[in-house]
Amino acid sequence: MSAELSGGDDQGAAPRLAAARERLIVALDYANVGAAEALVWQLGDDISFYKIGLELTIAGGLDLAADLIGSGKRVFLDLKLHDIGNTVERATAAAAARGVSLLTVHAYPQTLAAAARGAAGSPLKVLGVTVLTSYDDADLAAAGYAAGVTDTVRRRAGDARDAGVAGVICAPTDARMVREVLGPGGLVVTPGVRPAGAAVGDQKRVASPADAVRAGADMIVVGRPIIAAPDPREAARQILSELAGA
Numbered sequence: 001m002s003a004e005l006s007g008g009d010d011q012g013a014a015p016r017l018a019a020a021r022e023r024l025i026v027a028l029d030y031a032n033v034g035a036a037e038a039l040v041w042q043l044g045d046d047i048s049f050y051k052i053g054l055e056l057t058i059a060g061g062l063d064l065a066a067d068l069i070g071s072g073k074r075v076f077l078d079l080k081l082h083d084i085g086n087t088v089e090r091a092t093a094a095a096a097a098r099g100v101s102l103l104t105v106h107a108y109p110q111t112l113a114a115a116a117r118g119a120a121g122s123p124l125k126v127l128g129v130t131v132l133t134s135y136d137d138a139d140l141a142a143a144g145y146a147a148g149v150t151d152t153v154r155r156r157a158g159d160a161r162d163a164g165v166a167g168v169i170c171a172p173t174d175a176r177m178v179r180e181v182l183g184p185g186g187l188v189v190t191p192g193v194r195p196a197g198a199a200v201g202d203q204k205r206v207a208s209p210a211d212a213v214r215a216g217a218d219m220i221v222v223g224r225p226i227i228a229a230p231d232p233r234e235a236a237r238q239i240l241s242e243l244a245g246a
């Protein structure tokens, strides 16, 4: 273990690092299971929570989800469901039966309510996606929405709260406002996280890991800054250190 992660003589470092590990979800955004498995192996005990999204699910990621859960990791199934209520409810129940910890649906009232029904009685936590972190006001306008990002995120966070789902996905730049809407018990998860100097790519509403947590995020989702780094393990460790100091 690196000196930075072992904490040296600092007695409080180990619990802070343990808390940081609870906050970091690594997005396995790969088109094949072998590449995802290799990264999980490389990251080892540093990472305990992985996100499986659309790309990896299509490539066979549901079997990997089962393997990860079997080996003691937690899995966030990021399918961003949005369909008629019956379909969303049944798909959510199917996700719950697989033992995943988190599932995304788009934060529309009908969809949220259906997902809440599907997850009822299970430990699965449903997260409503408010406004994608790759969107800004102009993108919402282009999609036909009259309201801008801030008002839309606030409204959708309120809808998620009212539907009784566990929480929401939002940009780190929205986290403070969303925390006020959800209250202390709501789960605030933020992608769009970029350590200093990392390429922003297609994300438009971003903040650093430490700023995301200071703004109220319970957990952050990080993909390319780790998985596309020359040394993913070192990149993950630097983010953990930043979170531990936040």
Ligand SMILES: O=C(O)c1cc(=O)[nH]c(=O)n1[C@@H]1O[C@H](COP(=O)(O)O)[C@@H](O)[C@H]1O
Pocket: 027, 029, 053, 078, 080, 104, 129, 131, 132, 133, 134, 169, 170, 171, 191, 192, 193, 201, 203, 221, 222, 223, 224, 225
């Ligand atoms: O639901 C998500 O996880 C999500 C919502 C959102 O608004 N923005 C967003 O980037 N994500 C996901 O979070 C991850 C971010 O990846 P990077 O931009 O590579 O860190 C990707 O897997 C996205 O699918």
